Amino acid sequence: MKDRLIIFDTTMRDGEQSPGASMTREEKLRIGRQLERMRVDVIEAGFPASSPGDFEAVRAVALAIKDSTVCGLARANDRDISRAAEAVAPAKSSRIHIFIATSPIHMERKLRLTPEQVLTEAVNAARFARRFTDDVEFSPEDAGRSEPDFLCRVLEAVIAEGVKTINIPDTVGYTVPEQFGALIRTLRERIPDSDKVVWSVHCHNDLGLAVANSLAAVMNGARQIECTVNGLGERAGNASLEEVVMAVRTRQDIFPCDTRIDATQIVPASRLVSGITGFPVQPNKAIVGANAFAHEAGIHQDGVLKSRETYEIMRAEDVGWSQNKLVLGKHSGRNAFRQRLKELGIELDSEEAVNAAFVRFKDLADKKHEIFDEDLQALVTDEAHAHDQGERYRLVSLTAHSETGETPYARIVISEDGGEKRAEARGSGPVDASLKAIEIIVNSGAELQLYSVNAITTGTESQGEVTVRLQKGGRIVNGLGADTDIVVASAKAYLSALNKLKSKVERINPQM
Ligand code: KIV
Ligand code: ZN
Secondary structure (H helix, E strand, O other): OOOEOOOEEEOOHHHOOOOOOOOHHHHHHHHHHHHHHHHEEEEEEHHHOHHHHHHHHHHHHHHHOOOOOOEEEEEOHHHHHHHHHHHOOOOOEEEEEEEEEEOHHHHHHOOOHHHHHHHHHHHHHHHHHHHHOEEEEEEEEEEEHHHHHHHHHHHHHHOOOOEEEEEEEEEOOOOOHHHHHHHHHHHHHHHHOHHHHEEEEEEOOOOOOHHHHHHHHHHHHEEEEEEEEOOOOOOOOOHHHHHHHHHHHOOOOOOOOEEOOOHHHHHHHHHHHEEEEEEOOOOOOOOOOOOOOOOOOOOOOOOHHOOOHHOOOOHHHOOOOOOEEEEEEEEEEEEHHHHHHHOOOOOOHHHHHHHHHHHHHHHHHHHOOEEHHHHHHHHHHHHHHHHHHHHOOEEEEEEEEEEOOOOOEEEEEEEEEOEEEEEEEEEHHHHHHHHHHHHHOOOOOEEEEEEEEEOOOOOOOEEEEEEEEEOOOOEEEEEEEEEEOHHHHHHHHHHHHHHHHOOOOOOOOOOO
């Protein structure tokens, strides 16, 4: 029998460190449930000592999740470790993940500690964490740039303290596959009792090599990969969960192990994370990008029609693409709607939320004849945002006018705390005019950092999904809006970002 490759998801911890990707407790719960549904082995739910909000969120995930191990991150000190232990305590299966930097540059310039002091702190932290649980993971941060001899000393010492998983992070995404694979092999060969622990890797994508490095590590004995949905994470992100899982599954002729992931949950997870964080998925992204299974070239289409395997190494439906299947229409009733949400694994928190989503569904069905799974997912994301944040601003109506040779113009009505306000503005296009009109009303002073539009499904009838990133006072938020009219979608996205900026619901890592 093949070995199990453990999938450790850190979307809610490392992924949350992307600009504007901070999540509320409710959002973490929603993502946690989807990860459990996908059969992720370990869910790193956050960094409990970083804020009271993150502590509460990790605790809520620990209470809700039954089939995955719930993990909390901690620096190598007693306070962090106690907070992490307390936060994950309610979980059926829990883990504490401790880390301390071991590279010369991090020890000297960041920690201002000598290697001997780092060694002592690592050992003390491992010993302290073991008082709470026998499932302790240890990471020597920036291992990719650490001296192998020193790494061996530290890792041997923490293994002697009873650490069960040794995770090797390439924190700055500096290594290349052959070198990283060799590092894992060397550590496993040189460290006594290395066979008593699980070897794990955590690769960042600064050189676009995170997945390649992770897979090279697997070929050299690693049996846990730390990764994130859509490759979300600090800077260029982490190894992407969907790419790791599908590479190993598709190339079973090469890999000596496999995961227990339910791959049909990959696309729903990708959409959920993208919707919550406001990070769109690039169309040519492997596995979860809109074009990942699209064959444009005639010669390819011809080949696929004759025999699918000519150009396809995976089946779209195996990773959860619905093939833009028509699921519901204008005449579908509440029960059909509820049933389809259930099949998609979407749980709304209350009957009130189902009713509100159903009203939005009927509005959409009036504009768009065929409603696909992707439309439902966008609609529910919209509704969940509105529900979680209490929605200070809501779009009431929008008129936009553009004509060649004329300056585009928009007139907008929004409700603010129940009262209606209106404004009009001109701009370089109808989107620009609409956002300027909103600003006349709200005068937010926020800086627009990103604006992007994606089609949710195919065809010109498709809904456009707009992402807006706003920055104010060092705080960054992403807003998302979907509509068949992209000017309306843009206004919704802008208002959603403003609602997040104004919301009293704590965003756990607001990147202040
Ligand atoms: O990149 C990194 O080194 C980390 C550690 C905390 C594992 O995220
Ligand atoms: Zn990291």
